[in-house]
Amino acid sequence: MTNVRYRTIWISDVHLGTRECEAEALLAFLDRHDCDYLYLVGDIVDFWRLRHVPYWPQVHSDVIRKVLSKARSGTVVTLIPGNHDEYLRRFCDLQLGNLMVTKEAVHRTADGRLLLVLHGDEFDVVTRYHRWVLWLSDASYAALVTANRWLNRARRALGFGHWSLAGSIKRRVPPAMSFVHAFEAAVVREAARRRVAGVVCGHVHVAALHDAGPLVYANTGDWVESCTTLVEHHDGRLEMLVASGTRRAAAIVTARAAARVADDAEQIA
Numbered sequence: 001m002t003n004v005r006y007r008t009i010w011i012s013d014v015h016l017g018t019r020e021c022e023a024e025a026l027l028a029f030l031d032r033h034d035c036d037y038l039y040l041v042g043d044i045v046d047f048w049r050l051r052h053v054p055y056w057p058q059v060h061s062d063v064i065r066k067v068l069s070k071a072r073s074g075t076v077v078t079l080i081p082g083n084h085d086e087y088l089r090r091f092c093d094l095q096l097g098n099l100m101v102t103k104e105a106v107h108r109t110a111d112g113r114l115l116l117v118l119h120g121d122e123f124d125v126v127t128r129y130h131r132w133v134l135w136l137s138d139a140s141y142a143a144l145v146t147a148n149r150w151l152n153r154a155r156r157a158l159g160f161g162h163w164s165l166a167g168s169i170k171r172r173v174p175p176a177m178s179f180v181h182a183f184e185a186a187v188v189r190e191a192a193r194r195r196v197a198g199v200v201c202g203h204v205h206v207a208a209l210h211d212a213g214p215l216v217y218a219n220t221g222d223w224v225e226s227c228t229t230l231v232e233h234h235d236g237r238l239e240m241l242v243a244s245g246t247r248r249a250a251a252i253v254t255a256r257a258a259a260r261v262a263d264d265a266e267q268i269a
């Protein structure tokens with residue numbers, strides 16, 4: 001089976017080093033998809049959690065090895081550290097062969113649009129001013145994801161579909177109050193200020209690909225629950241892919257499903 005090749009692949013919020021990371025699904029995805037440019041848009045390794053609860057199965061190393069092997073075979077890999085891997089920020093502007101570490105990047109699409117690529121935590125007022133709130137939300141988020149995973153295992157065993165606890169909570173929160181909407185507005189404002197055509201970010205674990213006024217807003221989602229990837233086709237067209245969020249799967253479904261999953265994704269970065 002030949003691999004599907006895209007011009008660009010963006011992934012973020014993988015959180016290697018945590019039990020919630022869907023590393024098998026990501027490895028399967030990376031195995032079957034090639035690209036000219038690969039952007040790792042932050043929170044790839046979760047150093048915060050590694051410090052407290054060391055967890056590192058072989059497959060987490062395999063993901064890193066897979067990325068390096070892509071770099072070796074010609075993919076230009078850009079690593080943009082996030083807040084959970086801010087440790088890597090000290091290596092910003094370092095270039096090692098095809099691997100580049102940078103705080104942010106500007107990507108030019110095949111059809112000539114400039115996209116600002118950044119993780120986005122600097123636009124999140126919670127992480128900026130209240131680190132303890134984040135620590136708390138981090139712990140409760142992990143508990144929530146674990147509870148949801150067990151619930152979905154039971155649902156699958158009984159023949160029901162996937163259900164997101166956090167997604168269900170999110171739908172009850174009026175959009176105007178949403179932290180995710182405030183984040184998006186701040187990131188889009190910055191992109192407009194820089195006079196680029198759009199922005200690609202991560203951080204909030206809510207996949208998105210839509211117009212925001214004259215700009216494009218894209219959020220890569222995560223590989224903790226939603227297992228989403230933003231890709232650029234060879235003509236410059238952007239698309240959101242979803243690998244179904246189980247440990248076995250890497251089945252790609254349509255962009256319509258992406259919108260549904262984005263709606264189900266978590267709010268907490």
Ligand SMILES: [Mn+2]
Pocket residue numbers: 042043082083084119121202203204269
């Ligand atoms: Mn983050």
